[in-house]
Amino acid sequence: MYTVKEVAKMLDLSEHAVRYYTDKGLIPSILRDQNNNRLFNEESVNWLIGVKILKQCGMSIEDIKTYAELSIKGDSTIQERYEIILRQRELALLQLQEAKSTVDYLEAKTNYYLNIIKGVIADSSNPAKWPLKYELNEVWDTIGAK
Amino acid sequence: MYTVKEVAKMLDLSEHAVRYYTDKGLIPSILRDQNNNRLFNEESVNWLIGVKILKQCGMSIEDIKTYAELSIKGDSTIQERYEIILRQRELALLQLQEAKSTVDYLEAKTNYYLNIIKGVIADSSNPAKWPLKYELNEVWDTIGAK
DNA sequence: TACATCCTTCGTGTTACACGAAGGCAAGAG
DNA sequence: CTCTTGCCTTCGTGTAACACGAAGGATGTA
Structure with a gap:
């Protein structure tokens, strides 16, 4: 107890x-x-x-x-329980796919920042004006477009 | 607009x-x-x-x-932004691992139910008394134990 | 006896919205 | 010139799955 x-x-x-x-x-x-x-x-x-x-x-x-x-x-509900688990499995598979894309996106983004920090992209043109757009153009368009 | x-x-x-x-x-x-x-x-x-x-x-x-x-x-905050993204990436990796285990567990559970439904496990002893424990013994102990 | 420690219930706070109410403004129908 | 339609607004409450703290009861120890 x-x-x-x-x-x-x-x-x-x-x-x-x-x-x-x-x-x-x-x-x-x-x-x-x-x-x-x-x-x-x-x-x-x-x-x-x-x-x-x-x-x-x-x-x-x-x-x-x-x-x-x-x-x-009891046993009479086994079929019903099976279907609940099946549906949940479908959901889980979707979540797995999303988790993968998220990781991919964030990996790309860390690389993007690493390049900037290392000075590989020396010309960051006008980032103060379009900070997010700038990132989007660089990273999101390539990854986020799936 | x-x-x-x-x-x-x-x-x-x-x-x-x-x-x-x-x-x-x-x-x-x-x-x-x-x-x-x-x-x-x-x-x-x-x-x-x-x-x-x-x-x-x-x-x-x-x-x-x-x-x-x-x-x-602007640019002066690039390092800080990088660290935020790094932390988020760690989180995302964790979530990916969890998503994988979840899928594995649910796959095993669907197979468990399929076996019961197909009659492979004919003797379901006393399921009404220990329904969840029954499942746990069959499935969770093998999968959930990592 | 006093205090500390566990437990209880109850009530509010949290996040990221969903939903509906009540009302303003503009355009087309009669 | 009103009426209806349809968009928009703000405001207020509801939701899930708890977290957190308050207030209080029972028990154990000094």
């Missing part, structure tokens, strides 16, 4: 977050002691782990709750 | 977002007509493009504002 503080430390979550999850009904097996303090047994800890993982996958609290409720209902 | 509606459509932003950015001071060159309507010239549009890109890179409005203000100051 663990307290909020203990599970928070165990799972590297904030105590606020742990209370928030329990209050939102994401940990159905949560217990209370005689002073109304939250108590986590092994099952509750496992639920919390599941919630944490699905959150890291980008699922909203609402969706996680839906998914958890389906899990409780 | 473009109205809010026009730039919003041009850059695929919501009108709400465009007004929000101007109100936050991210578009210093923004103009107003005699009826106080926002008007965007080419410079303002370029600023807006820059803001949009940095937002996609995961920068907060505050950080974008800081960066924009440095840009206005």
Whole structure:
């Protein structure tokens, strides 16, 4: 049996977050002691782990709750759960693509700055007047145009 | 000269977002007509493009504002801007790693469900009692353990 | 007994907008 | 010359997922 503080430390979550999850009904097996303090047994800890993982996958609290409720209902909901995970996977793939473009863009931008700092681009014409446009012309047009 | 509606459509932003950015001071060159309507010239549009890109890179409005203000100051701030972009690149790399793990996890989970649905795992012992733990034992322990 | 430490609930603050209300201005229809 | 339409404005509240702090109860120790 663990307290909020203990599970928070165990799972590297904030105590606020742990209370928030329990209050939102994401940990159905949560217990209370005689002073109304939250108590986590092994099952509750496992639920919390599941919630944490699905959150890291980008699922909203609402969706996680839906998914958890389906899990409780048992095998008859497996198809439905599968479809939720499928949709989430599609989202994750999109996010992966975006993360890649972002890294590419920022790499190009660091190189752009490195060149300026090293003096490779000696003539920075009129940067004070069009600072962002200047960068856009140099970097964004080549990278941001995909 | 473009109205809010026009730039919003041009850059695929919501009108709400465009007004929000101007109100936050991210578009210093923004103009107003005699009826106080926002008007965007080419410079303002370029600023807006820059803001949009940095937002996609995961920068907060505050950080974008800081960066924009440095840009206005001119060449003397190049080093500082470079360091901001460097830090942002580190963040982006982290996010890329997370995105990869998330995709991996969700791929494994879809396969897990596919196996169940295809009946490969015939004995689902006591899933109603430990639904999430069941999944955790099957999938998370292998993937989530990194 | 006093204090420190844990827990609780409750209420507000945060970010980056979304949304709707209420109203100003201009142009075309009748 | 009004009426409607359509754009724009500001202002105010709602949202997600917590963070944070206040106020207060129960417990343990000096």
